[in-house]
Amino acid sequence: VAEVVSHGGAGEVTGSCHLVSHGNTRLLLDCGMHQGGDAISRMRQEKFAFRPASIDAVVLSHAHLDHSGLLPRLVREGFRGVIYCTEATRNLLAIMLEDAANIYFRDIESLNKRRKRSGRRLEKPRYDMDDVLKVLRQCRPLAYDAWNEIVGGMRVRLRDAGHILGSAVVELRLREGDGEKALVYSGDLGNRESLLLPEPALPERADVLLMESTYGNRDHRPLADTLVELEEIIDKAAREGGSILMPAFAVGRTQELLFHLGVLHHQGRLDGWQIFLDSPMAIEVTRVYDAWLDAFDDQEQAILNHYGARSLEAFLPGLKLTASAEQSMQINRLDNRVIIIAGSGMCTGGRIRHHFKHRIWRENTHVVFAGFQARGTLGRRLVDGEPYIRMFGERFVVRARIHTLGGFSAHAARSELRQWAAAVPGEPLVRLVHGEPEALETMRDCLEADGLRAEVAIPGEVRVF
Numbered sequence: 001v002a003e004v005v006s007h008g009g010a011g012e013v014t015g016s017c018h019l020v021s022h023g024n025t026r027l028l029l030d031c032g033m034h035q036g037g038d039a040i041s042r043m044r045q046e047k048f049a050f051r052p053a054s055i056d057a058v059v060l061s062h063a064h065l066d067h068s069g070l071l072p073r074l075v076r077e078g079f080r081g082v083i084y085c086t087e088a089t090r091n092l093l094a095i096m097l098e099d100a101a102n103i104y105f106r107d108i109e110s111l112n113k114r115r116k117r118s119g120r121r122l123e124k125p126r127y128d129m130d131d132v133l134k135v136l137r138q139c140r141p142l143a144y145d146a147w148n149e150i151v152g153g154m155r156v157r158l159r160d161a162g163h164i165l166g167s168a169v170v171e172l173r174l175r176e177g178d179g180e181k182a183l184v185y186s187g188d189l190g191n192r193e194s195l196l197l198p199e200p201a202l203p204e205r206a207d208v209l210l211m212e213s214t215y216g217n218r219d220h221r222p223l224a225d226t227l228v229e230l231e232e233i234i235d236k237a238a239r240e241g242g243s244i245l246m247p248a249f250a251v252g253r254t255q256e257l258l259f260h261l262g263v264l265h266h267q268g269r270l271d272g273w274q275i276f277l278d279s280p281m282a283i284e285v286t287r288v289y290d291a292w293l294d295a296f297d298d299q300e301q302a303i304l305n306h307y308g309a310r311s312l313e314a315f316l317p318g319l320k321l322t323a324s325a326e327q328s329m330q331i332n333r334l335d336n337r338v339i340i341i342a343g344s345g346m347c348t349g350g351r352i353r354h355h356f357k358h359r360i361w362r363e364n365t366h367v368v369f370a371g372f373q374a375r376g377t378l379g380r381r382l383v384d385g386e387p388y389i390r391m392f393g394e395r396f397v398v399r400a401r402i403h404t405l406g407g408f409s410a411h412a413a414r415s416e417l418r419q420w421a422a423a424v425p426g427e428p429l430v431r432l433v434h435g436e437p438e439a440l441e442t443m444r445d446c447l448e449a450d451g452l453r454a455e456v457a458i459p460g461e462v463r464v465f
């Protein structure tokens with residue numbers, strides 16, 4: 001028998017962490033961090049419900065921090081095993097973890113400066129850069145589609161999830177008597193319509209399927225409509241002499257937005273616009289994407305080839321990469337026809353907040369959200385229509401127009417999740433994770449209506465299969 005416990009990413013969309021126990025082997029699927037709040041308080045709140053030293057191996061579905069962010073803590077607290085992931089995931093992980101660590105250490109440093117002056121106890125970091133490097137050394141890259149023997153007689157195979165570069169659906173086989181039990185973890189499943197990456201692949205079979213349900217209760221608008229909406233926003237902002245802010249995840253969404261903007265550029269719809277990629281991390285990640293151009297969907301490769309572009313940057317000439325803080329601040333002086341792509345995706349930190357400071361109170365500013373906004377984040381408050389926001393100890397009135405373009409989502413929506421689950425051979429029991437309660441319950445009802453067995457995972461509940 002196998003035991004599965006979801007310690008994070010159950011009843012919520014962040015902090016994915018599922019523990020699989022089989023015989024004496026303990027395997028972790030993802031080791032993610034929760035989003036919302038500042039880096040220090042988040043790190044204080046995170047606690048493992050298991051002993052990291054007792055974990056034999058980790059399989060990492062993809063590099064997003066809500067799936068990978070606690071790996072340095074896991075190593076710090078005693079994990080010595082192998083972390084299995086794709087090669088592209090390891091490339092991205094290096095950027096993501098170092099960036100998160102730098103933000104965390106910088107916050108601790110400034111907190112401790114104040115504490116020192118006031119004679120209070122200093123905050124101790126819960127991990128250091130050495131732990132980040134250990135994580136990267138413990139990663140063992142696996143190619144897509146091949147079976148690999150891992151610990152305790154388990155076999156694992158990664159299939160392209162089409163969510164971000166390197167993302168994987170994890171197929172796990174556990175030996176049971178003469179046969180094998182098939183446990184599949186979807187990780188995050190890509191939006192079939194989204195650009196650059198192929199659609200999510202199917203596992204060979206599953207007895208148990210841990211499946212994400214971020215958008216379990218709604219469908220996205222078709223991508224074509226979303227693109228029309230984006231064009232309308234751009235035209236409107238142009239007429240108003242305004243600017244467009246795009247809070248975007250450095251990994252995935254940013255590169256897709258660059259591609260869409262590239263298409264608009266080649267249609268002559270961006271004349272007179274200045275476009276900034278204002279995020280050192282997103283700039284680095286875009287270079288990783290460019291290095292993996294061959295992993296892109298055939299259709300997008302064909303478009304890039306048609307324009308002779310060997311990189312996303314080359315596809316959007318005139319794109320300005322503002323890596324330094326000085327370059328970023330210079331953008332503040334421009335106000336007519338400016339598009340700024342900056343992180344973080346949910347506005348919990350990063351340069352987007354500085355751009356809000358300069359523009360959110362102006363009527364001719366348009367904020368375009370292209371990704372899911374989790375509860376408790378600044379992005380979610382804006383999407384929910386709050387008239388005022390607080391940042392940097394100051395209150396700001398929200399006069400900017402807020403747009404949500406669901407068609408750009410990197411996640412499969414309700415109908416796609418249903419179809420994908422129904423297409424998995426083996427009549428699996430579907431256990432739903434990575435969603436807010438309404439989404440999970442709706443998805444369960446949908447799957448049951450389709451004749452599948454489905455249940456919603458409860459955090460910390462031990463489920464035996």
Ligand SMILES: [Zn+2]
Nearest residue numbers: 062064163188
């Ligand atoms: Zn993700």
